[in-house]
Amino acid sequence: MSSVIDTIRRLLERPAQSEPGVVVPLDDPSIDRLLHLLCDTRDDELSCDEVFIRLDEYVDCLISHGQVVESQPLIEHHLGLCADCRDELRALQRALARAAADD
Ligand SMILES: [Zn+2]
Incomplete structure (x- = not known):
């Protein structure tokens, strides 16, 4: 090493x-x-694009505390390593919070 x-x-x-x-x-x-x-990279690692298209579903899952999406462990693994996707997640959560407040 x-x-x-x-x-x-x-x-x-x-x-x-x-x-x-x-x-x-x-x-x-x-x-x-x-x-x-x-x-800490994995063979089944998701790319940023793959995480991005799953983020909606992932955030829905977080909000509803409902069914865990199949790819959640992979998404969380990627979010742990990738600041860009964490930013994307935060932006999505903020947008959803704003939309909820407007209801
Ligand atoms: Zn990423």
Whole structure:
């Protein structure tokens, strides 16, 4: 594992003499986080598009506390890793809350 870390460190810490301000030192916690993300992907991983088309159903399920949708574990796994889809989920929830308030 340390060789992977060394490789990542070499790739990301390559000195850029022409742009010294661009070099971001990669500390051990950052590498751990990166490796964790890499290891935490699954074979049946959903793409952002796939999560996006299921978000309506997922939010309905959250609101109604009803039947758990089949893909919920996959959606939640993806939401745990993907800030873009979390933003999308929050936007959808806000829109639904506004729509409910208008009723
Ligand atoms: Zn995503």
